[in-house]
Amino acid sequence: MIPMATSENLRANTEGSKSFTARDCHARLETRLCCSRGYEADSDSNRKIRLLTSAATNASETCARLRLGIAFVLALLSVGLTGCFKVSSDVGALRDSVMKSAAAQWDEKIEIGVGPITLYLARAGLAFVDLEPEARTALHAVRGAEVGVYKLREGHKELKRAVILSAVDKAMASRGWDRMVAVINEREFVAIYVRNDARSTRNVRACLLTLNGEGMVVASARSNLEPLMEMAFKRAEWRTEGRIPIHF
Amino acid sequence: MKHPIRYALTLAAFVGVGIHAENTPPGYVDFGKFSPPASGGEFVEVHITSNLISMVARLAEKNEPEIAELLRGLHRVRVNVIGLDDGNRAEMEARVKKIRSDLDAQGWERIVTAQKKDEDVGVYLKTRGEEAVEGVVVTVIESNREAVFINIVGNIKAEKIAVIGERFNIEPLKKIGQAVEKK
Known part of the structure; x- marks a missing residue:
């Protein structure tokens, strides 16, 4: 996880390097904050996407099983019914x-x-x-x-x-x-x-x-x-x- | 040996006949094949083999143990009733005569002979000492109506026959039981 950037950190990071204007620092700080929140937002949406995907997968598996069951019952019924009208x-x-x-x-x-x-x-x-x-x-x-x-x-x-x-x-x-x-x-x-x-x-x-x-x-x-x-x-x-x- | 294959086949045939003769129970009598009378008269054929008899014996065990015990001693039951008409009367009478003479020749014991005006009944037994009855043959000719052939094959205890006859009020079985007990 990217640590939350603070003004102090930015200042500390920029010590010994070129001096930046306060505006630059603020902009960088906002960017870092946005990025970190975005990462969190990405994690949430990924989780949601994963949840949605697994729910969809489960639903499709259930549908497939249901179709298989219906086909089996229909096959049984048809065998039973067609078998009814002939002798061995x-x-x-x-x-x-x-x-x-x-x-x-x-x-x-x-x-x-x-x-x-x-x-x-x-x-x-x-x-x-x-x-x-x-x-x-x-x-x-x-x-x-x-x-x-x-x-x-x-x-x-x-x-x-x-x-x-x-x-x-x-x-x-x-x-x-x-x-x-x-x-x-x-x-x-x-x-x-x-x-x-x-x-x-x-x-x-x-x-x-x-x-x-x-x-x-x-x-x-x-x-x-x-x-x-x-x-x-x-x-x-x-x-x-x-x-x-x-x-x- | 000039014709080994022919020799082997002949030998196999003799062996097969020998085996068949051994497998035929002593109480079994081959009445031959019967056909329904052309005039549409009565034709009844009942043939019950050992596997069916065993099943019935198992089913009867609980409620009728005496019957079950008797049934377990049976191997085969065959009953033929053939209606007589002008087309088959002579043939049936001749067949009955031949069967009876064959049974006499094979050592079967005639225990009942009843000849009335229009009825001729013969009951034959094949016994194994005094212990058991291996076969029963009943032949009946009612001159205008029908011929009856019955063969019961098994290992039947003589005293059981009379018991069953008494139990179910079957007259011929009572007579058979009495005749066997007199011996």
């Missing part, structure tokens, strides 16, 4: 194998799927709604579900069920699914497939196919079975009192 590749393979082997024309009525994000939002929303305990348990147990509904273009048509069943079995087996149940009669065709590598009861996937002369429904669900089985065991139908004998 396994269910798609199930559908395609039926369509190819049935040798008929189909019209898609609807395809819809709900994944973990949508279910989480649904659970959050329904937390404020008065639901039956069993319904709430089921909602918490389900991890994902999808369904596709298709109508035969020709109306009521006789389908070659044996051919369709064989084709669907082959298509699903190549993707790691085993047929657990098939029920076929005049009115209905139902097949249920499960993953052949299923081990955990907390994440079980099943695919369902139903078919009749008018259309087809394919569906898939992924669920934690434990709460559902607990619920099933509690129901009155599992009690043995008054049970009708089973013959075959």
